[in-house]
Amino acid sequence: MKQFLSGPRAGISSGLPVLYTVAATQFIMPFMFSGVAVTLPVMGQEFGAGGTALGLVESIYLAATGALLLPLGRLADMAGHAPLFRSGVLLYAVSTLLLSFTQDMTTFILLRLVQGTGAAMTMASNMALLTKAIPRSERGRAMGIAVASVYLGLSAGPFLGGAIATHLGWRWLYILGTPPLALAYLLARRNLKERWQPVTEPFDWAGAALSVCAVGLAVFGGPRLAAGPGGILALAGSMVCGALFLVVESRTANPLLDLALLRRNKTFSFATAAQFINYAATFGITFLFSLYLQNARGMTAQETGTVLLVQPLVQTLLSPLCGRLADSMPAHRIATAGMACCTAGTLMAAMTGADTSMAFMLTMFVVLGVGFALFASPNMSIIMGSVQTGRYGIASAMAASMRTLGMVLSMVLVTAAMSLHTGDAVVTAENADAFISAMRWSFAVFSALGGFGVALSLFASLSPDAPRE
CATH class of the missing domain: 1.20.1250.20 (MFS general substrate transporter like domains)
Incomplete structure (x- = not known):
């Protein structure tokens, strides 16, 4: 890959296309995440959804993102960081557009699960792409730009999301969010040319399943700890799965x-x-x-x-x-x-x-x-x-x-x-x-x-x- 021909003398300019691509997704995805929160009351009224269902809109996204990070990170190392990143951006963009057309809360929550999966695919590979593209002497600057993009998206989301929901309706947040995501995907297609690589070693499916259960239960149960036995049971299950994960990983030839x-x-x-x-x-x-x-x-x-x-x-x-x-x-x-x-x-x-x-x-x-x-x-x-x-x-x-x-x-x-x-x-x-x-x-x-x-x-x-x- 030309973008990754970044030896010690290459400088940051050789990795600029990769930096632009990562920064674009680092802005738009946090923007969508933080903007959704201010649209929940209006959306809840339209769908007749209660507090529990509205809480699932946020928690199921976080659960999918957090639970899939380790398995997808390992998959990216084995099969290619760039193709996983491209696929994640595409999945996120398509699910965002579909969210604008949903007519019931169940479909909306399921699509948020898909959207969180797309986010996990990009998060598991974005810093890896930057690290490969940018030489060590310029890496801090590049990561500073990427981090600034995240904070800019988080800052703009509630303000612009509230304005969009107030003047145009909550569905327009997803409609207007789709073109920037499509642009990010086109940038990824243009600047990240690496293709899927053949996997030459076995994937740790047992470790992946335990990792998904441990992190997913922690993300889902943690905020509900004081709500009743459900949160306590989820955290207990998370600790059990986490302990089993460590046992499996210590005995597996090709661990996650x-x-x-x-x-x-x-x-x-x-x-x-x-x-x-x-x-x-x-x-x-x-x-x-x-x-x-x-x-x-x-x-x-x-x-x-x-x-x-x-x-x-x-x-x-x-x-x-x-x-x-x-x-x-x-x-x-x-x-x-x-x-x-x-x-x-x-x-x-x-x-x-x-x-x-x-x-x-x-x-x-x-x-x-x-x-x-x-x-x-x-x-x-x-x-x-x-x-x-x-x-x-x-x-x-x-x-x-x-x-x-x-x-x-x-x-x-x-x-x-x-x-x-x-x-x-x-x-x-x-x-x-x-x-x-x-x-x-x-x-x-x-x-x-x-x-x-x-x-x-x-x-x-x-x-x-x-x-x-």
Whole structure:
């Protein structure tokens, strides 16, 4: 592949077509994901769907994405990263268009499952494509651009999705989202010429099945932990499947996940663990402050969205710069500084009360945005730079899996705090004090996790001459 002829002297220009292609999908898919949330109330009214069904719209997408990452990452290493990526973009685009024509909730949820599968196919291969296309000296900059595209999509989704749903109807979010996805597919067809490769070794079907069950049950059951026995049983099943997965992988000749990679490659292990901790310590922030600003402070949804926009905007602006910084400085130091900033932000959040000034909150969101920007692309550079070419797919999938599972843990902690302090009551101005107590407890736990993550990130060092797996 011409796009992958990127030796040490090639520079980033030889990988620009791949970077453009990955960045396009990194924008449009997070845009669609974050935009869907604001359309759910209107769609629920049209279909007569209750809260459980609307919750499935989000959870089944996350479950499909998280559960399939490891098997698809291994498949990408065996059969080709580019063809899996192209197929994922096409599947995502087709399912997005079909969603606009659905007439019942069951069909909609099933199509969200298909859409999540397409997202998993791209996520399992996108960082692998970038790592192969971009030389190490420019990799941080490229990943910074890719990460900035994600944050830009996440930032634009709620704002534009709300405007589309309000003025045109919820179906138009999917209709208008299809052309950019079609363009991303055409870019992938043009710039990623690699074809499917014959598979020369057996695929670990037992490990894949256990991996899908373990992650899928965790993603599905985690947010429902306080809702009744269903969530507890799902998490218990997840732990059983996870334990069986480790047993199977340790005895399989061609495992889905080579456990020796985690044992011998400390750089990879610590960096992926830091990825998990970072998302576990930060993902619940937007959810909590959305409730706080509207129900405890009386702000409108539009005003709340404007305040919450500060953090991802800072991330979007700084991520390319932080990625470039990781090319000229030790990436682990930058990632550690980012984790420390995120921890400082959660400590500030833990001090939030009923009368906290807007200036304090905006400063907190800026600190969090700087922290995310400093951490995300340098840490991804560490992860992808610590493995050989034949492991790029599984490394990309592991990083995405740790991100998803970190989000799940974050929401489990938030759910537990809400259950202890507010019970099943709807958050209103009347019980705002109890909610603020739950919020502050959550942020205190997040801060402790962040402190542990700083220590992990310190160990995730990789110098240019460090031994590679």
